Amino acid sequence: MTTAPAAPGTRTLTYADAVREALAQAMTADERVFLLGEDIGTYGGAFGVTGDLVHRFGEERVRDTPISELGIVGAAVGAALTGMRPVVEIQFSDFTAQAMDQIVNQAAKIHFMLGGAATVPLVLRAPGGSGTGAAAQHSQSLEAWFAHVPGLKVVMPSTPADAKGLLLAAIDDPNPVIVLEHKLLYKDSGPVPEDAARVPLGTAEVRRPGADLTVVATGVMVPRALAAAERLAGEGISAGVVDPRTLRPLDTETILDSVVETGRLLLVQEAPKTCGYVAEIAAAVAGSRAFGHLRAPVGRLCGLDVPIPYAPQLERAAVPQVEDIVREARDLVRRW
Amino acid sequence: MDLTKDAATARHALRTMWTIRRFEEAVDDLFARGLMHGTMHLSIGQEAVPVGACLALRDGDYITSTHRGHGHCIAKGARLDAMMAELLAKETGYCRGRGGSMHIADVATGNLGANGIVAGGVPIATGAALSVRLRGGDAVAVSFFGDGAVNEGAWHEGVNLAAVWRLPVVFVCENNQYGMSMPATRAARVDRLAERAAAYGMPGVTVDGNDPQAVHDAVADAVHRARAGQGPALVEALTYRWKGHSKSDKNLYRTRDEIDAWRERDPIARFERAVAGTLSEPEIADCREQAVAAVRAAVRSAHAAPDADAGSLTDAVYAEGAA
């Protein structure tokens, strides 16, 4: 990503550094906040996100765990229920599969099942997505699994500033929040506020205004959609890009406002198409005030319905690339 | 079986250990030169475990493997060219370039697959052994896994099922002292991971994992019991990985001295000394050369093979026809 000069009160940080800064600020401000996960201490995290935090906050608050995802998340649920603010790192989002009982059957439902008598303020961070050659069990985009469960909130930051601000908001939240980071974004840089400013959960961001078409993209597809919009501008097509940032709760109004203006909608996600998250956005638009403004069928550009393959050329072909977004967007605008 | 006294066995064991080492050195080199993609988990320093264990197996027996699985695959009899082709993302690879290092399998030799999920293969080995029982037969399944895997729920569930059903499974723990950066001693309160066996009502032993003979003896005993219908056992083999956990490891959690001390205990050098009375120096040199030649040939043929074909990407998601 190209980086504009940082605004006052901000400086340029990588996405990974921004996450670490949020964790450090949250731990400094609130003694109840602690971290647990595999290799988050001396190793500094599989993707280097926790870095030196163990040296700053000690092994009690930056807890290296055995390889026991179900146990880790369960321990976080118990700690959250009893006054702490755990932030769990699951090394790859694929391994949330190991912890699914505690996420889905416990964390998500306890507040409701107990009639509101208890809360589970836990945050689970995990990197998702493909593009590193890690193959089928280390590259998935599982956001729809979580977004489908009432009681969970789901966040997908696409910029360093949001990686920080959304994580801080997630830590404040009295509910379990799943924060899906993206491996390919960790090294991206951008302006990040120095202070601990929160980005409220449930607010979408218009990343680029547009007149001809609205592209709604999630995760790593946001920078790809922005690159595509830039190319489309060269062809005389004005594509707006909306980043939902929070999948649940979803800021539907911001998306509808844009669709009302452009009359065309292209939804882009990395995850496989069938039963994917953006189908929910398509349904929301179809049932909304924006429906009558649509001049074209709603487009969905998604990953193929295939596990992520190892071979680089196959891995690339499995998920949308900038040129795919350009092509789909151009088709929608030219044909309708 | 004494691996050092019979010349043919000694040659086979030595050549296989060298083949694993040279294969992984070649992988390391290809990766460093940017010719290989993804990440790799190398088992250099641990070669005695798969070699000693697989020498206790026969055709028709099964193994399940791990993310650090090149050694298991080679020791069970896989073709180097198809392995290397897989790592180089070729259509001729074991998985047609779909799987890569973490998913290599060789179903023909009973290798049900490496696994990207720690402990993922443990209950699968139990299932393969259950299948043997249901189909009627005397095959066994060996499940390889690391010290880190014994703290996953899947491990405990898989091991307990094998125990209560008295299935022919041998659980082989490659205790290389670390699960990524986590020392095994900090991840469990027991001194020996083999003690875990008692909790499931099966025998457990700890052996020197840098001695193929010690590994072989323990696994052969366990295989014998399993074939005789006496149920599963756990073998813990103490060893060490010389290289980082994967390609992103800065070795912050261990010392140079510790690594050097374990390199002194090189399982291959040690086995060469042990077979010195059986194999002549030229015969030993020949084992080394054969390993080098076999790996070179595999790299050459893999380079020449066609790249995995993106055109058929969605082909193998579902199987065709009736089961």
Ligand SMILES: Cc1ncc(C[n+]2csc(CCOP(=O)(O)OP(=O)(O)O)c2C)c(N)n1
């Ligand atoms: C369920 C799951 N959790 C975490 C990981 C990440 N990971 C891969 S290998 C590894 C360490 C495994 O340690 P061990 O079982 O001792 O095997 P070793 O790498 O030492 O051979 C970890 C944490 C994973 N692949 N799967």
Ligand SMILES: [Mg+2]
């Ligand atoms: Mg280990």
